[in-house]
Amino acid sequence: MSVTARSRIKSPWLFHLNTGSCNGCDLEIVAALTPRYDVERLGCVLVGSPRHADVLLVTGPVTRQMLPRVIRVYEQVPEPKVVVAIGSCASSGSPFLGSQMIEGPLDKIIPVDVYVAGCPPRPEAIVMGIVTAVKRKFG
Amino acid sequence: MNTIVALLATFPIVFFFSLLFEGIDRKIHARMQKRIGPPIIQPFYDFIKLFNKERIVPVTAASGIFTAVPIIAAAVSILGAAIPVVNLITGTSIVGDLILVLYLLAMSSVMVMIGGSSSGNPYGAIGFSRKMTMMIAYEIPMLISIASLSFNPCFSLAYYDVVATQIRMKSLLAFTRLSMAVAAATFLLCVPAAADAVPFDISEAKTEIIHGSLIEYGGPYLALIKLAKAASNFTLAFLAATLFFYVPALFEGYVSLGLGVALCLCLVTSLIFMLLTTTVPRTIFARLKIGQAFKFYWLIPLTLSMLSVALSIVGL
Amino acid sequence: MTDKSDDAKEIKVDYTRLRIPFGPVHPALKEPISLRVTVRKEEILDVDIRLGHVHRGIEALAENRNLVQTLYLVERICGICCHSHTTCFTQAVEEIGGIKPSERALYLRTLIFELERIHSHLLILGLVGYDIGFETLFMFCWHVREEVLDLFEEITGNRVHHAMNTIGGVRWDLPPHLIEKVNVSLKKIEKSAKYIYDVFQDKTVEKRLCEVGVLSYNEAQELCIVGPTARGSGVSMDVRRDYPYAAYKELKDRFSVVLKYGADTYARTEVRISELFESINLIRTILDELPNGSISMEESVLKLMREIPEGETVSMVEAPRGELLHFVKTDGKEGLRRLKVRTPTLANILGLKPMLIGGEIADIPVTLASIDPCIGCANRITVVDEDQGEVRVIGLEDLRRRGRKR
Numbered sequence: 137m138s139v140t141a142r143s144r145i146k147s148p149w150l151f152h153l154n155t156g157s158c159n160g161c162d163l164e165i166v167a168a169l170t171p172r173y174d175v176e177r178l179g180c181v182l183v184g185s186p187r188h189a190d191v192l193l194v195t196g197p198v199t200r201q202m203l204p205r206v207i208r209v210y211e212q213v214p215e216p217k218v219v220v221a222i223g224s225c226a227s228s229g230s231p232f233l234g235s236q237m238i239e240g241p242l243d244k245i246i247p248v249d250v251y252v253a254g255c256p257p258r259p260e261a262i263v264m265g266i267v268t269a270v271k272r273k274f275g
Numbered sequence: 276m277n278t279i280v281a282l283l284a285t286f287p288i289v290f291f292f293s294l295l296f297e298g299i300d301r302k303i304h305a306r307m308q309k310r311i312g313p314p315i316i317q318p319f320y321d322f323i324k325l326f327n328k329e330r331i332v333p334v335t336a337a338s339g340i341f342t343a344v345p346i347i348a349a350a351v352s353i354l355g356a357a358i359p360v361v362n363l364i365t366g367t368s369i370v371g372d373l374i375l376v377l378y379l380l381a382m383s384s385v386m387v388m389i390g391g392s393s394s395g396n397p398y399g400a401i402g403f404s405r406k407m408t409m410m411i412a413y414e415i416p417m418l419i420s421i422a423s424l425s426f427n428p429c430f431s432l433a434y435y436d437v438v439a440t441q442i443r444m445k446s447l448l449a450f451t452r453l454s455m456a457v458a459a460a461t462f463l464l465c466v467p468a469a470a471d472a473v474p475f476d477i478s479e480a481k482t483e484i485i486h487g488s489l490i491e492y493g494g495p496y497l498a499l500i501k502l503a504k505a506a507s508n509f510t511l512a513f514l515a516a517t518l519f520f521y522v523p524a525l526f527e528g529y530v531s532l533g534l535g536v537a538l539c540l541c542l543v544t545s546l547i548f549m550l551l552t553t554t555v556p557r558t559i560f561a562r563l564k565i566g567q568a569f570k571f572y573w574l575i576p577l578t579l580s581m582l583s584v585a586l587s588i589v590g591l
Numbered sequence: 592m593t594d595k596s597d598d599a600k601e602i603k604v605d606y607t608r609l610r611i612p613f614g615p616v617h618p619a620l621k622e623p624i625s626l627r628v629t630v631r632k633e634e635i636l637d638v639d640i641r642l643g644h645v646h647r648g649i650e651a652l653a654e655n656r657n658l659v660q661t662l663y664l665v666e667r668i669c670g671i672c673c674h675s676h677t678t679c680f681t682q683a684v685e686e687i688g689g690i691k692p693s694e695r696a697l698y699l700r701t702l703i704f705e706l707e708r709i710h711s712h713l714l715i716l717g718l719v720g721y722d723i724g725f726e727t728l729f730m731f732c733w734h735v736r737e738e739v740l741d742l743f744e745e746i747t748g749n750r751v752h753h754a755m756n757t758i759g760g761v762r763w764d765l766p767p768h769l770i771e772k773v774n775v776s777l778k779k780i781e782k783s784a785k786y787i788y789d790v791f792q793d794k795t796v797e798k799r800l801c802e803v804g805v806l807s808y809n810e811a812q813e814l815c816i817v818g819p820t821a822r823g824s825g826v827s828m829d830v831r832r833d834y835p836y837a838a839y840k841e842l843k844d845r846f847s848v849v850l851k852y853g854a855d856t857y858a859r860t861e862v863r864i865s866e867l868f869e870s871i872n873l874i875r876t877i878l879d880e881l882p883n884g885s886i887s888m889e890e891s892v893l894k895l896m897r898e899i900p901e902g903e904t905v906s907m908v909e910a911p912r913g914e915l916l917h918f919v920k921t922d923g924k925e926g927l928r929r930l931k932v933r934t935p936t937l938a939n940i941l942g943l944k945p946m947l948i949g950g951e952i953a954d955i956p957v958t959l960a961s962i963d964p965c966i967g968c969a970n971r972i973t974v975v976d977e978d979q980g981e982v983r984v985i986g987l988e989d990l991r992r993r994g995r996k997r
């Protein structure tokens with residue numbers, strides 16, 4: 137494995153985008169930062185600007201208002217990037233399927249690398265999702 | 276010619292130690308929060324990763340300035356870090372004096388500021404004005420505290436002279452004179468602000484203005500800016516450790532330390548100072564508001580620095 | 592229209608005025624909300640609040656689903672106060688159907704309710720810490736919160752969406768060994784809450800929170816602010832005491848409503864910390880007095896659901912953020928004719944404007960956090976967009992367009 141690939145795997149910076157989720161998934165993402173799960177031990181940092189990010193964590197079923205923002209944020213993330221759909225909402229739109237306000241699920245809009253199912257997925261699952269995505273794409 | 280070669284040779288050392296220090300800082304910060312924390316070499320991973328990412332220059336940015344700034348900032352702050360190291364290794368004051376070092380450090384901050392405001396993002400502009408205010412607040416006491424060295428008889432502003440004096444006196448500068456102790460305190464109080472650490476990281480507060488000046492930077496540019504930050508933090512700690520607390524001076528006359536050991540001792544003391552001035556406040560304080568920080572710096576460190584000048588003139 | 596263009600001209604001339612978008616994607620926000628903030632240097636001149644980024648059409652969806660499906664849908668309105676939503680909804684349905692849950696079921700509902708209050712308050716205290724750059728406080732609060740989530744997981748099987756309520760009772764019982772466990776955890780949480788209380792006395796924290804985001808008593812009353820935000824301004828209101836529901840009818844005298852008169856961010860934070868202790872005590876009382884009996888009805892939920900007649904009612908609960916109101920109208924054929932949800936955040940978000948104007952940029956995140964916004968909750972309303980000087984109900988045209996397509 138080249139040095140570059142290795143450092144990419146070792147330092148995935150996260151950007152969290154809420155596209156109309158119910159908070160459940162967002163809480164679990166933030167919970168993954170806290171002492172019990174501590175994603176920083178894997179080199180992950182939650183950054184505030186999409187320009188710094190490598191991994192885009194998207195929650196929620198993509199509401200109509202958020203649609204242009206999802207695309208814009210996706211474009212702002214520099215290559216190479218990974219998109220992880222967190223929660224059933226982003227993966228399939230589950231509970232809100234059939235609503236007129238929903239444009240999702242996410243993979244209709246931007247390419248998704250890994251789906252983490254669950255409503256909400258546990259923080260362990262989210263961490264696992266990030267690691268899998270990064271390994272698969274950069275490794 | 277020789278000096279340039281020496282400076283260039285020091286660049287990798289500075290590069291290595293500044294990133295290593297940052298890694299240790301992050302690790303200890305995490306441990307204090309009951310977390311495991313990233314591996315110590317994490318900053319190296321970050322640097323390499325960022326360096327190999329796509330370069331994006333936003334359409335709103337003035338692209339020339341925007342791209343040039345990170346390079347200048349990194350070069351300048353590494354140079355600033357290299358000068359004291361070279362002087363210490365060669366044991367002479369061949370290149371530059373303290374004012375130059377401080378100037379280079381300030382220059383790197385100014386560069387990042389300009390880069391942020393050239394990005395065309397309103398948060399970058401706010402970051403600019405906040406950093407400007409902060410620099411006025413901390414640079415003045417910091418400069419005065421360094422300048423007060425020269426008010427003492429037998430001291431000058433040349434870096435190695437100060438170190439040599441400590442060796443001659445076989446004691447730490449901060450312990451020999453009252454004025455110097457006050458100056459050291461001032462300098463240490465200014466370090467967190469210069470290093471942009473909480474509670475004084477107002478100019479790049481993540482939750483308030485989304486990293487301020489850094490908001491539009493990504494990829495290699497961000498890597499360079501991060502390097503510049505790490506290098507200037509390293510310089511600040513190194514200056515504090517060697518100017519006021521040159522520990523190898525204590526052993527002078529008892530055992531003769533080799534250059535390597537002396538350098539290691541200096542690095543260890545600077546690490547300790549960095550942990551004390553950056554990591555600990557970062558962990559135990561909340562961020563201040565710009566007005567509060569400004570008031571703090573003009574109330575306490577500025578008064579202290581004046582006091583140190585006054586004391587040196589009196590000859591204490 | 593005219594005064595709008597005047598405004599624009601003024602902005603053009605005055606170069607010191609800067610219009611910054613705060614959100615919808617912003618690191619201080621876990622959810623999208625958009626504030627257009629006009630600033631001069633650091634001072635805030637004007638604030639404009641935009642909602643609707645999380646509008647998922649839940650109320651419309653509910654009309655196409657049956658009652659039990661809707662029960663799980665209302666739970667997904669918000670991940671933080673999901674139990675409040677389901678309690679409110681089931682209460683309404685039970686009232687229409689004339690179903691009386693057993694005492695034990697009501698007590699268990701209340702127990703989860705108070706646990707949820709603890710978890711929600713810890714969460715927001717942590718976020719207040721995060722927004723003022725005090726990462727350690729954030730880490731600590733969330734670490735304590737994990738303790739509550741563990742309890743949820745043991746009792747209901749889920750960390751976030753508990754799915755505890757069902758029509759006519761609750762779904763999970765509390766066996767004696769769990770009562771022990773809850774007691775042990777409560778001790779730990781109480782100890783940590785005391786510590787958090789001490790940390791909030793810290794000088795830098797106080798400097799950031801005091802005199803920030805002031806909302807006077809009168810303003811709070813005029814804007815109908817609810818919950819801890821109102822109690823921080825000295826407005827004495829609490830649905831648990833004023834219109835008791837579930838087991839609060841019996842427990843009415845066992846807790847006190849915390850009131851603070853500081854009216855600033857610090858007061859609101861203080862209210863939340865004190866409520867932690869109240870909730871802990873209340874849970875202890877519930878555990879002591881837990882009545883015996885079954886936890887749900889004999890019949891299955893589906894059978895119950897079929898028997899619900901046509902009717903309408905309003906039900907209210909005190910969610911962690913304040914008064915939550917559900918209006919439910921059933922159609923007598925398992926389904927719903929109309930569901931209307933009025934969440935506390937919607938009431939509280941109006942208070943943002945008087946709180947923010949005159950403040951500094953640095954105060955925005957923490958003021959926002961101090962009203963504890965739950966945007967997921969607030970966004971099922973139709974938003975009136977006055978940007979073009981017209982009143983446009985977002986989504987309505989789209990609805991029509993889609994309707995025509997079919």
Ligand code: SF4
Nearest residue numbers: 157160223224225255
């Ligand atoms: S998957 Fe579930 S928890 Fe996650 S956002 Fe959707 S409804 Fe909420």
